[in-house]
Amino acid sequence: MFVHNKRLQYTVRVGAPNPGLANLMLEQFGGPQGELAAAMRYFTQGLAEDDAGRKDLLMDIATEELSHLEVIGSIVGMLNKGAKGQMAEGVEQEAELYRSLTGAGNDSHITSVLYGGGTPLVNSGGIPWTAAYIDTIGEPTADLRSNIAAEARAKIVYERLINLTDDPGVRDALKFLMTREIAHQKSFEKALHAIQPNFPQGKLPGDPRFENTYFNLSQGEGELRGPWNQGPEWEFIEDPQPAVDGGDGHASVQLKERDMKAVQDMAGRTRSDPQVDPKTGADLGSGGALH
Amino acid sequence: MFVHNKRLQYTVRVGAPNPGLANLMLEQFGGPQGELAAAMRYFTQGLAEDDAGRKDLLMDIATEELSHLEVIGSIVGMLNKGAKGQMAEGVEQEAELYRSLTGAGNDSHITSVLYGGGTPLVNSGGIPWTAAYIDTIGEPTADLRSNIAAEARAKIVYERLINLTDDPGVRDALKFLMTREIAHQKSFEKALHAIQPNFPQGKLPGDPRFENTYFNLSQGEGELRGPWNQGPEWEFIEDPQPAVDGGDGHASVQLKERDMKAVQDMAGRTRSDPQVDPKTGADLGSGGALH
Amino acid sequence: MFVHNKRLQYTVRVGAPNPGLANLMLEQFGGPQGELAAAMRYFTQGLAEDDAGRKDLLMDIATEELSHLEVIGSIVGMLNKGAKGQMAEGVEQEAELYRSLTGAGNDSHITSVLYGGGTPLVNSGGIPWTAAYIDTIGEPTADLRSNIAAEARAKIVYERLINLTDDPGVRDALKFLMTREIAHQKSFEKALHAIQPNFPQGKLPGDPRFENTYFNLSQGEGELRGPWNQGPEWEFIEDPQPAVDGGDGHASVQLKERDMKAVQDMAGRTRSDPQVDPKTGADLGSGGALH
């Protein structure tokens, strides 16, 4: 169960309304690397997690990310103060004032006010948040890697947002949020390493014939090798040829005799036109083996 | 520039058409962890990458993922052979046959045939592929972490798909694809470690006051500590209170005197109703500092 | 700031795993009338609300909806126990068992396990949650009406879900969740009526010529009148004709002389082909007034 404290996790002091900047801040409110995505990523993992320690970790951080969502949303709200107030007024004599503030009439931040009244769950380009941003897959060592990567990306977006403003209050709050991504990333790293072995993920082993092979499929000048394809552990295939399994590289349906009979019966029952036979169940395409 | 060889990277031998199974395989054709997502993730990173070695790596693997997209699409195509053939016929006497194959008439795999003719770029639930699945952010150490995580997730989905069928040809091809995700994951790990330091990502350092703090925000029985919040490097806050910066936890706009004057003029010009004053530009919310 | 208590707001006792039922329950986890939509609707309104009383109301209910999201997610998780466990195993000898549980291999609930590992933020048809479900507009009397309607819809979906199962534990928890929607709806009704006048919303009055007019645009047998178009307050237009303003019903650009001159200059500068003159800036369409 969640409980809410009316005070923010971090105090927000905005220097002056700035709807254009508010719009950019939406990137971390309703954007792919933003706080709702983070909170929901850890919350859905926490719900399905069977290990009590990791469940606790996930719920701690999910709850903090919800608190961050509130912080960034409050920044957006403060930066939008003027625009929202005047937009909500709807009194005719203000129209001139309003237009003077918004310039030529098509600034992108107007949409976010039109659309959602101040703090819509969209990114800085107005795209509504979608759960397609969440990549939870339900396997702890894979999900922890996803979490590490997600925190890394969020850190970068905060860094870019900090570079976009010199309002000291906004920068201060953003720096707190950025720092917390670093701390979370560390926690997830530790939790991943606490599971041993953690590679490869899951239970099925790879096929040893293809596990240490590197296919050099982008060719030409400017090729550089590095630890990712060089050294005793790698088999480097300079000019890969299909099919690597040694087969003919075709796709086919190879019916067992029993099934083939059934398909022929079926075809016979429904069509007599030999020309179109290939499109029935007996049609096995250009690589078909049924002949 | 890309060139295509008509043979597949791996030979596909499907035992018998099975539209229900085809539908599930779409998860790796047009799903979030599928081969198009992988190919486009590395291709967009490769285009923007300035380091020649990593650019080569990204283009090698992007090209291989396109080749995998072709392999999984060919599996889908073979498994759909019967359904597609009959659907395409459109001759009235086959209606009874068709309906007998599809059961009660609402099997989910019918949609994928109706919708896209065999191999649509959708997941196994029919959701069209979206670039929202791609989390490229344009910073190499963040992107490499995203790639490692993406390969980990894809490995898990292949493992689950393998468990859903006992068609030996399908399992064989899926196992190849799964193994390659393991190999790619290794390459990305090596490439990440070749960049030193690689943590934290980006250039801005965190705020040392909050970088090693753990906020225990999910409380109650069943709390377990672990390396993610225990040990000399962590400051564990048992019962976090707002605001962690020591402020009042409010959000406010703190206008400089000059700006405040302008807002008051603006308010004065447009409204005389003192009750609604709070909604003009001078209204700074419940935590406003302008008084 | 949010704090989480590890115990649920309502105890969840599921009688037996049932992945098909889990799938249907997702409608209130990640569906349009579900608990994430509710929580985010009130949370975004609360962030932007200037009135302290309504802000408190919105944050109270937003926090409760997050707690409901946890309850419904926990129901989904429990109903998925078997499926998730086996899916996560990935050991070959279980494949037969797994397939026997999932029937023909294309049951729709498999996608939700493939996709998100148990409790993905999707509706019962697998559609990822989108902020397009949230209709916050930033004007209190409009938003309160939206909230009343949203609670009404959520109540109906819970009612339908209750009808889909006879698991007493699931029904009991669903009934709690349904009841709370009724209570919230009442609170929002009271809050709306506390604002007077609350109709029409906003500041701009309607045009008295069209405010009480009813246009009978769907015609033919079976027309029935009722309080929505009958009585002294309504002007009922039996057979509406364009244009209701008395004009010619055309769309035109009516340039002032000064602008017209500029357009002609522009046209003259760029084209001499009289045939295509109509497509330049001077071309005012079939209803154009520039002649």
Add this chain to the structure above:
Amino acid sequence: MFVHNKRLQYTVRVGAPNPGLANLMLEQFGGPQGELAAAMRYFTQGLAEDDAGRKDLLMDIATEELSHLEVIGSIVGMLNKGAKGQMAEGVEQEAELYRSLTGAGNDSHITSVLYGGGTPLVNSGGIPWTAAYIDTIGEPTADLRSNIAAEARAKIVYERLINLTDDPGVRDALKFLMTREIAHQKSFEKALHAIQPNFPQGKLPGDPRFENTYFNLSQGEGELRGPWNQGPEWEFIEDPQPAVDGGDGHASVQLKERDMKAVQDMAGRTRSDPQVDPKTGADLGSGGALH
């Protein structure tokens, strides 16, 4: 069956082309509160409505909203005249002229012309219209509340758009459209009140233990009570504790003995590794009751 009259329901007189303003007007063409959303909302309800009176009402208003879609689309078309004309030209010597009109080359309205040729079904931020905007649920008293709220929101958006321009022709047509939302809202209010009782929606009564309870889940300074949680009808819970049902607040699967036996057999048949027992069907999570 629909029939179209070439004249508009309301005459559109645009003062001068203005692609930036056209872009903002798209909010009511292809945006969430726009006319297509309105038309489709009432049309889909009308199709499924069994009551002849309400069906007539819904079809009357759906048809009018389609006519409004045509009016707002015609405004967009007229405002785009210049831009579309020049864009369509595609002659090289005009490039300089075009670029001089569009400023730095990245004005957001260019996208809407690139994308859809003048009147695309997108909102003012370029987001394609989606049926996710429609919240029809198929229960008349819930749907009528949704309709009332939708009209309220649309009224507000028109008010904001009116404030963004001083073109008298555009303002005049927008004011007509805004006024009609007021009239529709009244009709839907009357239709809702004609159904008695209309609260709560549906057939299942709430649980009396929780129907008049208010959980004060957002806590701290600044709490204000009002008719939404104060008065004899409300039970106000100052500091809500889980679980409100008096249970332990855990989620569990509570197998009947018969089912438990089956699960154990299943587990026994497939695994002997005691370490992973918790992940089989017998694993009931941290709150499991199976012991």
Add this chain to the structure above:
Amino acid sequence: MFVHNKRLQYTVRVGAPNPGLANLMLEQFGGPQGELAAAMRYFTQGLAEDDAGRKDLLMDIATEELSHLEVIGSIVGMLNKGAKGQMAEGVEQEAELYRSLTGAGNDSHITSVLYGGGTPLVNSGGIPWTAAYIDTIGEPTADLRSNIAAEARAKIVYERLINLTDDPGVRDALKFLMTREIAHQKSFEKALHAIQPNFPQGKLPGDPRFENTYFNLSQGEGELRGPWNQGPEWEFIEDPQPAVDGGDGHASVQLKERDMKAVQDMAGRTRSDPQVDPKTGADLGSGGALH
């Protein structure tokens, strides 16, 4: 302006409720080739069309497609009669009955009833309709080609739906709808040919060096040539090599001297670390020409 006649364009006689079939019919209600897509495609083109004849054609067919949307929606509504009625009931004693009708509890058609109450604007897989389906581009000869193709696709989907049922009333209505797509396709063909020349679309001619060239980029056994790459008009490039323009196939920024100076100044002002010079404005990538 639109007017609605309560009678359908074509009489709908459904033999018996069948929610599974209803679900499939949604493909032409809210699917990509369905009637809303068709209506909106022609309606948006009609709004922006300057030629009076084509505008009339587009509005005639748009209006008919809206009438078809009503016909297919009415088929869906009739097929859903039983399910919707019982779902709407919400009385506890019916639960058993309901469950007996819906089988195992996860039939895909339940979602469409849960979600939208009978006739939601989704495809047969539950995907909400999106304006991304509409490919209007605002150039008549391109748009007419798009319309011809759209009618061709819709014809095929109707054909497939006809094959899925033997309810004579449903087949009869579907056949009418399918036939009308054929008629519309003919009209659009005629309208395209009435514009001469109509190829290539637009005004800019192609580059004669590349207009009749065919690049054989998919190579290997099984290549077949045909009129699409064979004959005097085609130049067939057997083994295409980059770069076809004769250049080096690199991407570069080639600053003029004046700009180069500005970039160097900028770099000098902000960084002294020569290692990272390549990431400033002066860094021109692997193919950079600035050296």
Add this chain to the structure above:
Amino acid sequence: MFVHNKRLQYTVRVGAPNPGLANLMLEQFGGPQGELAAAMRYFTQGLAEDDAGRKDLLMDIATEELSHLEVIGSIVGMLNKGAKGQMAEGVEQEAELYRSLTGAGNDSHITSVLYGGGTPLVNSGGIPWTAAYIDTIGEPTADLRSNIAAEARAKIVYERLINLTDDPGVRDALKFLMTREIAHQKSFEKALHAIQPNFPQGKLPGDPRFENTYFNLSQGEGELRGPWNQGPEWEFIEDPQPAVDGGDGHASVQLKERDMKAVQDMAGRTRSDPQVDPKTGADLGSGGALH
């Protein structure tokens, strides 16, 4: 299998970085008419195509479109050079410089850098690419028409992009890409005509009563006739009335006697309230025939 050559199909020489122009170029990278849409359209058709000649054609062109995706992405990357470099820096002293470059702080191109690091798969308005853009239907003569139309639209978008810049290198590369669309369109035209007959698509003939009928559903002044509804082949219906089949224009369920009995039994078993009888399976709506 795909192989990649590090050189581009066409050399890209950009005159100077220009992030605003980069943003517009995204229309053909991740937009609906862009190169990914083209590549995936032909690739998915090629996978499912049984005819070896057309399969070859589709794979040749799909591979070329992937190569074009690389060309347009390289243009975007070069135009973004400066912005990306500075954004990635994240060093505080550059903030002022950065802000001076980006103007007021809300230029739309910033989002694409924030979001995806340079070359995200979005259109020029920031909308993520979706497979909903692909209209492959799995019937060759329909799909070839779709391909012809898609090439026509892409040609137009390139033409518009060429008009937006006077950078000679960008124009040169865009002109190559535009020209190739013309060549592809020709190939698809030839391939369509090689199939005879190719109209109507599919196997089911139309209903001769409605195949040559034109319904004049948009009425009023300004009607113009043309080859699309005039001439001996057309039956022109001046004022169409429902229902064109001669029926009553109602939608009904017409149960056979046997089924009616079953429905009545079902109704009897579950309800005794005669008022709600109409909502059970026996309720046939306003046009019901069951009486």
